[in-house]
Amino acid sequence: MFEFTGLNELTFKSRRSPVVGRQGMCASSQPLATAAGLEILRRGGNAVDAAIAMAAALNVTEPGSTGLGGDCFALVYESRSRSVVALNGSGRAPAALNLERLQREGLGEHLPPLHPYTITVPGACAGWCDLNERFGRLPLAILFEPAVRLAEEGFPVAPLTAYYWQRGAEKCLNLALNGKELTINGRAPRAGEIFRNPGLARTLKAIAENGKKVFYEGEIGRAIVAAVQQAGGCLNETDLATHYSTWENPISIEYRGMRIWECPPNGQGLAALLALNLLAGFDLASLPPLSADRLHIQIEAMRLAFADAFRTIADPAFTSIPLETLLSDAYADQRRKLIHPQRAADSVRHGYPLSTSDTVYLCAIDGEGNGCSFINSNYMGFGTGIVPHGWGFSLQNRGHNFSLDPTHPNALAPGKRPYHTIIPALATDPNGELFGVFGVMGGFMQPQGHLQVVSALLDDHLDPQAALDRPRFCIQADRSLADVALEDGIPPQVLQELQSRGHRVEQVGGLGRALFGRGQIILRDGDSGVLWGGSDPRADGCAMPLG
Template sequence: VPGTVDAWWSAHQRYGKLPWKDVLLPVAELCEEGVPMPQLIAWYLERNMAGFDASSALIEENDNRKKVYAAIGRTPAVGEVFANPYLGRTLRLIAEGGRDAFYDGVIADHIERYFRRIGGWMTRADMAAHHTEWVEPIRTNYRGVDVYGLGPNTQGLSTNQILNVCEQFDLKGMGFQSAASIHHQAEAKRLAFEDRARWFADARFSATPVDWLNSKAYAAERARLIRPDRVMDRVFPGDAPTQGDTTYFSVADSDGMMVSWIQSNYRGMGSGLVADDGQGNPLGFMFQDRGELFALTDGHPNIYAPGKRPFHTIIPGFACKGGEPWMAFGVMGGGMQPQGQAQIIINMVDYGLDPQEAGDSPRWQHEGSSEPTGQPAEGVGTLFLETGVPAASKAQLEAMGWVLGGPNGGFGGYQNVVRQVNASGPWTYGAATEMRKDGIALAY
């Protein structure tokens, strides 16, 4: 069941300052009038729609997605105006009727009829039963900075675990972009991701030992497994008592309220399925395919079950200093998210970089760890490095036993709003955006 609309509604009910209509109607107008297509989104649209076309025999219904995203027989080119009046109509219904219009009203009726027609199972009763949960974030302290994340069924705990292990080592003394620093960070990721594969699931169905996995004592145990001069041959989860289509934004206002927000359809724009109103008019949005991240192995904490949420990768980031808000930040990109979040924190805390420098710095990404779907690790995996990593560091990492890969486009998408306390005068905001994506930093 799509959760985004109820998340919008719940956040607005608790923290919203403008009338609900005033928030959604300008977006509906943009959908109807259209906007110029940016470069990266144009590339993704063309690529993903081609993927759906190649797999069209496996998808129950294909016409609606083409009406929405390829109305002229192809996806929009860079600079062409792309409009989605179907989504505009849906947003106007939600603006008028609130979240109930989506979950227990006319839109829910359309969705039920659509799935009945194509042989699916989602019903209006399923939609009406959905509700947003307010949860207490998990926290760790990294060299004086409180880092917050969401617990399972997300991977927010992985960011904390990477930082907890890295805190056991003098990364600053090792040197920025040195082989030793990258080696220890990547090994911390490998350790954290084995726990992710073993434990992370819907907490209502499986008890994840969050307190233990998030503890400094456990991090110290895990850190002792890292060899300073050689990659670990194999990594196992501790004993305890991947690529998606994601949007992240960070927003702050003049009163000091800061919001870190992420939402996603997952792989390749989602499932390919776009519901309609029964009259040939699509609703303008695609259903997600995050059910792909369930495991199908008996006994696995993340095994598929009715009413259960799958493990998922989307994690907003937040950090405080001295008990005061510091950063609302995030890094899009499936399994890259905790790796990228940890690198941003390390770049700023250990190496003293400002928010933009921290994001522009060359990144590493490790792939090949065990997955919560039951997929086993692939040896030591592959450590992908961006071109800015020094050649000497790359050579030393290879000598340590790392299998290196070059830039693969999977280094994430970063955005950040930072609250800056000044020695004299009021606090101010700073902002940083991703040079690898169609990001932008705006002040008003």
């Protein structure tokens, strides 16, 4: 078996060109998953079919990021109607879980991230099935064929995936109920080692044959409930049986002539749009891309956007969110005044609009111009690491994103969806035609990644690969809105100048670059139909054209 060294460096020493094609294109964080999407396009599937096939394949090849035990969101562009539709495939808190229960059990101040109480209903299966029912051309049995083949016959594990898999094995799989089922005798598969997952193959076959009902009301659902309750959680069969996805109107703003689309709350796409709306009032193209002048403005805009997002994003079924006001030009004008051109704000607070009223991202565009921007996640790596015995997937810990403050709009409550970090994005041109599908995965990095790649594409007119290659900043929002990481490649003098302006910044390199997310982009030329794709160098993946 080959042994490779140098993985711990994660330095970018080579150049990757964007890929181009006409008949269709797929992009994901794993080449084998991208190949699964292309296989489906060749068999007559559309962009949505390809996205579902990639999502299933990624559950096999990158289970430490995604799977049927997690949630999904999607934006679909239908070329015939020139319309954009959002699917919310996130799950809800168990009916028996509430703040009072946490208080009684001594968890009222802090819920540990791997606690079984963080398991919300897994929404991915219903999301895949609902997308297929509304937009798909091929049956799930065909869409799942590549994933089933990979799971049964085995696949060679990619290098970065092997590294993070081992971290997940040490952190949670070896400690969680049945977690070792996703290991090889307690360790992760090594880079290039073959890994088989017959349990997941059985799961996919059952869903293909019986639909989502087998997952939420059948033997898979019973195994999920048994595992959660054995681990000390309170999810029950009724919680699963009553789950449903929702079709929603996406939210959007105009930036440099293009319309940028995001899923509405409970997802954090709102944060990206708030920040872009602020940046629309600055001439960023006149500032060097990695200069302190430009980064300062972008960081301050993102800090303001996060302040609003953390205060307002919640399950809209439980609270009213003033989206129209938050995304208005008037509100952006008001908040933009808080950005000092030379000095970081000492503190950042949310505005008052009511006064005036670990993850995988993948995407596909088919030859007809339909597009699917899709994201699926367990949240923190393998989530809780708890595995329903024999079924080959782990259960998410998405509920950790609930607030335990009873006065907060995102406070934990039975049947409620939490603040969600995973967000797909999409752009249309002034004629309403698809301009591109894109996303950057990685917790609270995601809206920041959207901001930075959109700016690279529209302020600097970079191709998709160059936009993804560019070094990034990351406000470490889970720590403080004042803490900012700068990726290797941003000049040291820029870091020093940002520090002199009051920013608390640190340089991050090596495998720590995972902090800056992993993205995919496919753009479409409206005149020629030519597709341009890129895949993030911080992951193992690729973008590939059909032809």
